[in-house]
Amino acid sequence: MNIITRFAPSPTGYLHIGSIRTALYSWLYARKYNGKFILRIEDTDINRSNKKYVKHILYVLEWLGLYWDDQPYYQSDRYDFYQDIINTMLNKGLAYKCFCSRERLEFVRNICLTKKKDFLYDGFCRDKCFSYKKKNYIVRFKNIIDKSVFIFYDIVYGKIIISNNKIDDFIIRRSNGIPTYNFCVSLDDYDMCVSHIIRGNDHLNNTPKQIKILDSLNLKVPLYAHLPMILNVNKEKMSKRSKNFNLKRYIKSGFLPESVLNYIVRLGWSYRDKELFSLNEMKCLFSLEKVRKSSCCLNNKKIKWINKCHLSSISYKRLLYYLKPFFFKRKIFFAKINNISEIISFFAQRTDSLIDIVNYCDLFVDKKIKFTKVNHDYISYQIYNLLQFFLKHISKEMSWNKSNITLVINLCLRNYFFLGYAKIFQVLRFFLIGKEKNLSLNIIILFLQKNKVTSRIICSIKFVKSKLKKTY
RNA sequence: GUCCUCUUCGUCUAACGGUUAGGACAUCGCUCUUUCACGGCGAUAACAGGGGUUCGAACCCCCUAGGGGACGCCA
Numbered sequence: 001m002n003i004i005t006r007f008a009p010s011p012t013g014y015l016h017i018g019s020i021r022t023a024l025y026s027w028l029y030a031r032k033y034n035g036k037f038i039l040r041i042e043d044t045d046i047n048r049s050n051k052k053y054v055k056h057i058l059y060v061l062e063w064l065g066l067y068w069d070d071q072p073y074y075q076s077d078r079y080d081f082y083q084d085i086i087n088t089m090l091n092k093g094l095a096y097k098c099f100c101s102r103e104r105l106e107f108v109r110n111i112c113l114t115k116k117k118d119f120l121y122d123g124f125c126r127d128k129c130f131s132y133k134k135k136n137y138i139v140r141f142k143n144i145i146d147k148s149v150f151i152f153y154d155i156v157y158g159k160i161i162i163s164n165n166k167i168d169d170f171i172i173r174r175s176n177g178i179p180t181y182n183f184c185v186s187l188d189d190y191d192m193c194v195s196h197i198i199r200g201n202d203h204l205n206n207t208p209k210q211i212k213i214l215d216s217l218n219l220k221v222p223l224y225a226h227l228p229m230i231l232n233v234n235k236e237k238m239s240k241r242s243k244n245f246n247l248k249r250y251i252k253s254g255f256l257p258e259s260v261l262n263y264i265v266r267l268g269w270s271y272r273d274k275e276l277f278s279l280n281e282m283k284c285l286f287s288l289e290k291v292r293k294s295s296c297c298l299n300n301k302k303i304k305w306i307n308k309c310h311l312s313s314i315s316y317k318r319l320l321y322y323l324k325p326f327f328f329k330r331k332i333f334f335a336k337i338n339n340i341s342e343i344i345s346f347f348a349q350r351t352d353s354l355i356d357i358v359n360y361c362d363l364f365v366d367k368k369i370k371f372t373k374v375n376h377d378y379i380s381y382q383i384y385n386l387l388q389f390f391l392k393h394i395s396k397e398m399s400w401n402k403s404n405i406t407l408v409i410n411l412c413l414r415n416y417f418f419l420g421y422a423k424i425f426q427v428l429r430f431f432l433i434g435k436e437k438n439l440s441l442n443i444i445i446l447f448l449q450k451n452k453v454t455s456r457i458i459c460s461i462k463f464v465k466s467k468l469k470k471t472y
Numbered sequence: 473g474u475c476c477u478c479u480u481c482g483u484c485u486a487a488c489g490g491u492u493a494g495g496a497c498a499u500c501g502c503u504c505u506u507u508c509a510c511g512g513c514g515a516u517a518a519c520a521g522g523g524g525u526u527c528g529a530a531c532c533c534c535c536u537a538g539g540g541g542a543c544g545c546c547a
Contacts, residue, residue: 008547009547010547012546042547044546044547045546048546048547105544105545109544112473112474113473115473116473117474118473118474118475118543119474119544120543138545157477160476160477162475162476163475166474166475166476171544171545174545175545176545178545180544180545180546180547181547182547184547185547200541201476201478201540201541201542202541202542202547203541203547204476204477204542205476205541205542205543206542226477228477229541231539231540233483235539235540236540237540237541266484266485266496267485268484268485270484270485270495272486272495273494274496275484275485275495275496275497292478292485293477293478293479294477294539294540295479295539295540295541296484296485297483297484298484299482299483299484299497299498301483301498302483302484302496302497302498303497304497305496305497305498306497350509350510351510410506413506421506421507422507424506424507425506425507426507429507429508436507436508437508437509438509439509440505440507440508440509440510441507443508443509
């Protein structure tokens with residue numbers, strides 16, 4: 001069997017984690033079996049569809065590396081194809097024109113509501129022959145009326161049984177001439193030879209309608225795999241308009257694409273005790289049969305941990321590729337840091353976000369240091385002397401390595417022990433990078449390198465001296 | 473309301489009738505670091521409830537409760 005899957009978003013909002021997972025699972029399944037993965041933009045809602053969302057969808061898929069085969073398909077390009085089939089269905093009596101006004105439908109709906117019944121179309125126009133040529137009509141699918149049950153098998157949920165009398169003569173073409181979702185989807189999936197439809201379980205109830213359309217035309221029905229919902233932290237359905245779960249947020253927060261994919265592949269699916277997957281491993285190990293049925297919700301701390309693991313194993317070249325936009329945005333010219341690769345590699349081993357790496361790099365850029373709020377305790381002759389002492393010894397001829405740097409620090413600790421160890425560390429850290437609590441001091445000194453250490457300390461000494469003059 | 477569906481540590485999950493209910497994140501200890509972190513070691517923590525079936529049930533069946541989805545000229 002030739003495996004063809006598709007991702008079919010509607011461009012009416014930003015992609016959230018749930019839709020990304022649908023895309024990922026479809027992509028993985030196709031790639032695992034050397035099949036095809038199709039992207040189809042479902043833009044039949046002319047009021048809400050927006051080109052900016054199409055752009056967003058393409059950008060996100062590319063960023064994640066979920067490349068599709070063929071050109072993306074747009075349903076709005078295919079109206080002629082749909083229209084032909086609707087005409088055939090009308091001619092064959094598989095569908096009929098309905099002239100019911102919106103008002104009448106609303107009226108019937110309200111009656112059902114007060115009777116606490118399901119709203120199903122009452123078939124008012126079903127068997128009528130209209131002689132007048134009213135233009136304003138919709139086209140409905142002519143469902144078989146009986147009390148039988150409709151059964152289909154879902155790869156994830158198993159056997160699904162729905163009573164036939166719960167499915168009405170649903171609309172397949174609107175009065176504006178544009179066909180509706182259920183119609184377009186089923187025919188496109190057939191036309192594009194989609195073998196496996198992988199999508200959110202909010203479509204479980206649509207599936208019988210789509211199968212019925214295909215059955216009525218004697219067309220082959222694909223296999224279905226519905227995925228459980230991913231809920232937000234409050235266990236609610238995620239909205240396309242909510243910014244919190246929009247994938248852009250993850251990109252901006254400094255996550256790698258492999259981390260995002262790794263995180264979401266494990267929502268609803270697992271492989272033994274394995275937590276970390278490369279894209280290739282996912283491809284080999286993924287299976288629809290192991291997808292869980294129950295919905296799950298998000299955990300931000302876990303994705304951070306996953307990002308940390310991937311940051312520490314990613315190649316330097318790729319890391320730099322993903323870091324560059326962040327450097328650019330912060331206007332940090334990392335060319336100014338001659339040991340940049342050493343610094344980046346070091347922090348990639350211990351941070352959980354690209355932003356953190358950039359923040360650390362930022363500490364080592366400039367020769368001079370700008371202070372924000374200075375602790376009053378730091379403006380004293382003792383501190384002044386400490387800085388002088390530190391400068392004198394750190395400036396000596398020595399090879400610039402961690403153990404030699406530690407020797408100098410120890411020397412300071414011994415000579416100025418009366419200040420307290422913690423304070424000595426804080427003071428030196430502050431006058432080197434402007435922060436009291438941050439990295440270990442010898443790492444700071446090591447990465448700043450001799451020229452920046454001396455220039456920053458000289459600058460600090462001048463600063464303290466000027467403050468002392470003012471005070472006394 | 474009707475229909476569909478789901479329910480294992482706080483969270484993501486393992487278990488395919490026999491386990492001390494396993495792992496991961498988080499949390500909390502301890503430990504390395506003369507500071508920050510990283511790391512290492514450990515601990516707490518779950519079968520929604522009630523009935524069956526069975527020698528034996530987290531697992532099979534029924535009921536209840538709770539969650540989610542669908543019920544549009546949205547997709």
